[in-house]
Each structure stands twice: as C-alpha cells, then as structure tokens.
Amino acid sequence: MHLVYPAVLSALLFSVGLYGVLARRNIVLVLISVxxxxxxxxxxxxxxxxxxxxxxxxxxxxTLFTIAIAAAEIGIGLAIVLLVFxxxxxxxxxxxxxxxEEPPEGPPHDGDAVESxxxxxxxxxxxxxxxxxxAKKAEATA
Amino acid sequence: MxxxxxxxxxxxxxxxxxxxGRGFLSPTGVEITFVLVGLxxxxxxxxxxxSKQLVHAALWLVLALGGVAVEYLLLTAEFxxxxxxxxxxxxxxxxxxxxxxLTRAPIGPSPDADSGNRWxxxxxxxxxxxxxxxxxxDAFVSANSAWITLDTPQGDTATIGESLFRHWVLPFEAxxxxxxxxxxxxxxxxxxxSTASGAAPRTSTRPVAPPGPGARPRxxxxxxxxxxxxxxxPVADAQPGPGEQADAGGQSEQSPVNExxxxxxxxKKEER
Numbered sequence: 448m449h450l451v452y453p454a455v456l457s458a459l460l461f462s463v464g465l466y467g468v469l470a471r472r473n474i475v476l477v478l479i480s481v482x483x484x485x486x487x488x489x490x491x492x493x494x495x496x497x498x499x500x501x502x503x504x505x506x507x508x509x510t511l512f513t514i515a516i517a518a519a520e521i522g523i524g525l526a527i528v529l530l531v532f533x534x535x536x537x538x539x540x541x542x543x544x545x546x547x548e549e550p551p552e553g554p555p556h557d558g559d560a561v562e563s564x565x566x567x568x569x570x571x572x573x574x575x576x577x578x579x580x581x582a583k584k585a586e587a588t589a
Numbered sequence: 590m591x592x593x594x595x596x597x598x599x600x601x602x603x604x605x606x607x608x609x610g611r612g613f614l615s616p617t618g619v620e621i622t623f624v625l626v627g628l629x630x631x632x633x634x635x636x637x638x639x640s641k642q643l644v645h646a647a648l649w650l651v652l653a654l655g656g657v658a659v660e661y662l663l664l665t666a667e668f669x670x671x672x673x674x675x676x677x678x679x680x681x682x683x684x685x686x687x688x689x690x691l692t693r694a695p696i697g698p699s700p701d702a703d704s705g706n707r708w709x710x711x712x713x714x715x716x717x718x719x720x721x722x723x724x725x726x727d728a729f730v731s732a733n734s735a736w737i738t739l740d741t742p743q744g745d746t747a748t749i750g751e752s753l754f755r756h757w758v759l760p761f762e763a764x765x766x767x768x769x770x771x772x773x774x775x776x777x778x779x780x781x782x783s784t785a786s787g788a789a790p791r792t793s794t795r796p797v798a799p800p801g802p803g804a805r806p807r808x809x810x811x812x813x814x815x816x817x818x819x820x821x822x823p824v825a826d827a828q829p830g831p832g833e834q835a836d837a838g839g840q841s842e843q844s845p846v847n848e849x850x851x852x853x854x855x856x857k858k859e860e861r
Contacts (some may be wrong), residue, residue, distance in 0.1 A: 448617070448618050448620050448623060448663075448664075448736070448737045448739060449613070449620070449729070449730075449735060449736055449737070450729050450732075450735040450736070450737055451600060451725065451729050451730050451735070452620060452623050452624065452731060453623070453660065453664065454725040455722055455726065456623075456627040456630070456631065456660070457727055458721035458722050458725055459631055459684070459718055459722070459723070460630070460631065460634055460653075460657075461721065462714045462715070462717045462718035462721065463631065463634040463638055463714065463772070464634070464638070464713060465710075465713065465714045465717055466638055466710050466713070466714035467637070467638030467705065467834055469707075469708035469709070469710030469713060469714070470638070470703050470704060470706065470710035470711070471638065471702065471703060471704065472701060472704040473692075473694070473702060473798065474692075475643070475647075475688045475689050475692065475694070476643060476646055476687060478637075478685065478688070479637055479638070479647060480638055481635075482654070482677070482681060482685075483634050483637065483638070483649065483650070486653070486654060486657045487804065489657070489669075489673075489698065490661075491655055491658060492817055493661055493664055493666045493744070494664055494743075495736070496666070496743070497664045497665060497666060497737055497739070497743045497744065498735070499739045500743065501750055503756045504743075504744070504748065504749060504752035504753075504755075504756075505671055505757075507666055507743075507749055507752075508749070508752060508753055508756075508760075509747075509785070510666075510669050510761060511672060511753065512764055513760075513769060514672055514673065515676075515764050516732060516764070516767070517676075517768075517795045518676055518680060518768075519768055519771035520771075521681050521685065522682050522708050522771055522772075522775050523771050523774055523775055523778070525684055525685070525688040526663065526774075526775040526778040526779055527688070527690055527778065527781075528629055528656075528692060528781070529692065530693055530779075531686065531777055532692045532693075534692070537798055538692040539701075539702055540704070541840050543719065546634075548618060554749050558813060559703060569763060571787075575703060575831075
C-alpha cells in the first residue's frame with residue numbers, strides 16, 4: 448500500500464472536521480468535529496509508524512496516548528457543556544457572548560467583561576452591563 | 590485516488606522498491622479495500638458534520654470512527670483498531686449522546702444546527718483540503734520508498750504492549766495521572782451546581798443573552814418565562830434524566846447527578 452492513501456484520507460478527514468468546527472453552532476457537534484480531527488491525526492500517526500517500521504513504535508504509542516487524552520477531553524468538555532447549559536439554558540456557541548462588548552454601545556474589541564469589571568476601563572454608558580455579564584460569568588465558572 | 594500518475598508503470602522485476610505490481614494503476618486488494626472503506630469513512634464524516642439532526646450526527650460519527658478502525662486493521666495496527674472501537678465507539682460516542690440528550694437536543698431536524706458562517710467555513714475547509722492534499726501528493730506520490738509493506742503485522746498486542754511498557758512507561762504513567770486529574774476535574778465541575786441558583790444577575794442580562802431571531806423555541810420560552818422560574822427550569826428538567834446516576838456511585842449528595850455519566854464512562858476507560 449502506498450503511503451499516499453492513508454495520508455490523503457487523513458488530510459480529507461481533517462478538513463471535514465475543520466469545517467464542522469467552524470460551521471456548527473451546537474457545542475456537542477463541535478466536539479464531534481474535534482473528534483474527527485483527532486482521528487485524522489491518529490490515522491496519520493499509525494500510517495507513518497507502519498511505514499517507517501519504528502522499533503519503538505512511537506507512532507502507535509502516541510496514538511494510544513491521543514485516544515486517552517481525547518477521552519479525557521470529551522469528559523471534561525461535556526461536563527463544561529452541561530454546566531453551561533444549566534446556567535444559560537442554551538448550548539449554542541454564538542449565544543455565549545458574555546465576554547464581548549455589546550455592539551451598539553462600544554467598540555467591538557475594546558475590552559472584555561473581565562477587564563471592565565474592575566471599573567478601570569468602564570465607559571459611562573455601558574456601566575452595568577459588563578459588570579452583570581462578569582458576575583454571570585464568574586458564577587458560571589465558579 | 591487511482592488517478593495519480595503511475596510512477597511504477599515500467600517496473601523492473603526483482604528490485605525491492607519497484608517490485609512488479611506496485612503502482613497506482615494496478616492496486617492490490619488491500620488498497621482497493623482501503624479506498625472503499627475510506628470513501629465510506631469520508632462520507633460518514635461529511636454526514637456527521639452536515640446533518641441537521643443532532644442525534645444522527647453522533648450516529649454518523651460511529652460509522653466514521655468504525656471506518657477509521659477498519660483502516661487501522663488494514664494497516665496491520667491491530668491493537669489500535671480495537672482500542673479505537675472500545676474507546677471511541679464504545680465510550681466517546683456514548684458520552685456524546687449523553688451530552689446531546691442532557692442538553693435537550695431536539696429529536697427532529699433542527700434548521701439552526703449550522704451557524705451563519707458556514708460558507709466561510711466551507712471555503713476554509715476546502716482551502717485546507719486542497720493545500721494538504723497537494724502537499725502530501727507532491728511529497729509522497731513519486732517517492733519509490735513510500736510504499737508500506739504490510740507483510741508482517743506491525744501493531745499486534747504483544748508488540749505494542751512490549752513497546753509501551755518498555756520504552757514508554759513514563760508517558761504512560763503521566764497519562765494515568767492526567768486521566769485522574771480529568772476525573773477529579775469533572776467531579777469538581779459537577780459538584781458545584783447545588784449552590785448555583787442565584788437568579789439576580791441573570792435576570793438583568795436576560796434580554797442580552799438571546800441575540801438573534803433565529804434562536805431556538807426553547808430559548809424563546811425561557812425569555813418569556815423571565816426571572817426566577819426560568820432559571821429553575823433547566824435545573825428542574827435536567828433532574829429526571831439521570832436515573833442511572835445510582836450506578837456512578839461514590840457521590841454522597843443528590844445534586845451532581847448529570848455529570849456522573851462522564852465519570853463512569855471515563856472510569857471504564859481508565860481501567861484499560
């Protein structure tokens with residue numbers, strides 16, 4: 448078997464996973480896409496390990512480690528997702544905008560809510576909103 | 590993939606690297622199987638990232654991961670293939686399904702599964718695919734030494750076990766510590782929710798939270814419901830889901846019910 452077959456398949460799988468990460472709204476679906484990207488990397492590792500006939504089998508060992516880390520990541524990620532869902536009632540990524548400034552009141556990347564919660568860079572017009580958002584965020588991540 | 594220029598069309602008999610029968614125009618059975626399974630895997634992956642039904646996306650992911658496991662088998666990485674089946678298909682997908690159900694994913698097709706920037710995402714993904722495939726094909730398709738010889742198995746359990754416990758013991762133990770840390774982290778994340786019921790700051794920012802008109806009817810119902818009851822609602826109906834919390838064990842209080850499933854799934858993983 449030529450090395451191009453698994454390498455091309457891995458590249459295509461990675462691109463599909465990249466599309467899913469960028470295009471999905473639900474957090475769980477984004478996690479699914481991340482799993483696809485991790486699998487593409489694993490396939491590359493195994494293919495190159497078998498091709499090189501490594502004495503230490505570094506590629507396959509690293510694949511095992513990647514699989515274990517992916518399992519840990521999915522566990523922590525889902526715990527965070529459920530916590531966010533309980534606090535916000537939503538699992539859509541584009542509704543979680545508490546760290547962003549509000550568009551009509553301030554410049555879009557003036558400072559995030561954590562920074563403005565100290566009242567140092569707080570503009571007068573949008574006083575209470577970043578504070579409330581910061582409090583909400585702190586409560587969510589407490 | 591069989592349309593690549595045949596580099597070994599004029600083969601020289603007897604040489605090791607250019608043995609007869611090696612070429613893109615005369616694929617072996619393993620290569621044909623690899624390409625077919627690869628097409629199935631790729632199609633399942635595309636369905637998993639484009640499906641409008643959330644549970645179906647997770648089920649397409651099962652097919653994609655199973656296809657990758659078959660590719661591992663075809664590459665003679667036997668142990669990795671079974672680990673892939675056990676961990677990914679058996680544990681990760683089950684965790685994802687739990688996550689979908691505990692976040693009350695709709696059963697039917699949800700038209701807002703994709704965000705508004707999906708065309709930008711498609712352009713980025715196509716550019717990435719074109720770049721990677723071009724680079725990979727340029728690098729390897731004309732190299733005579735890039736043939737994988739699959740005559741001897743490279744990844745059976747004895748080989749991988751010996752390599753893992755002889756050369757990679759320290760990373761292995763560090764990985765077990767990492768899994769323990771992930772376990773403790775998930776427990777900490779799930780224990781906190783019994784005190785997180787203060788409603789005052791959330792009601793002040795409630796009109797800010799649902800940004801667009803395309804929000805789900807669930808989010809709309811929450812904005813109508815307003816203050817305190819809206820905050821009590823997801824907690825209340827997140828409760829009846831985990832009837833299976835009793836088997837997760839170890840938790841003395843009643844509240845950290847839902848996230849007990851990740852721990853139980855990962856505990857199963859950690860025993861491996």
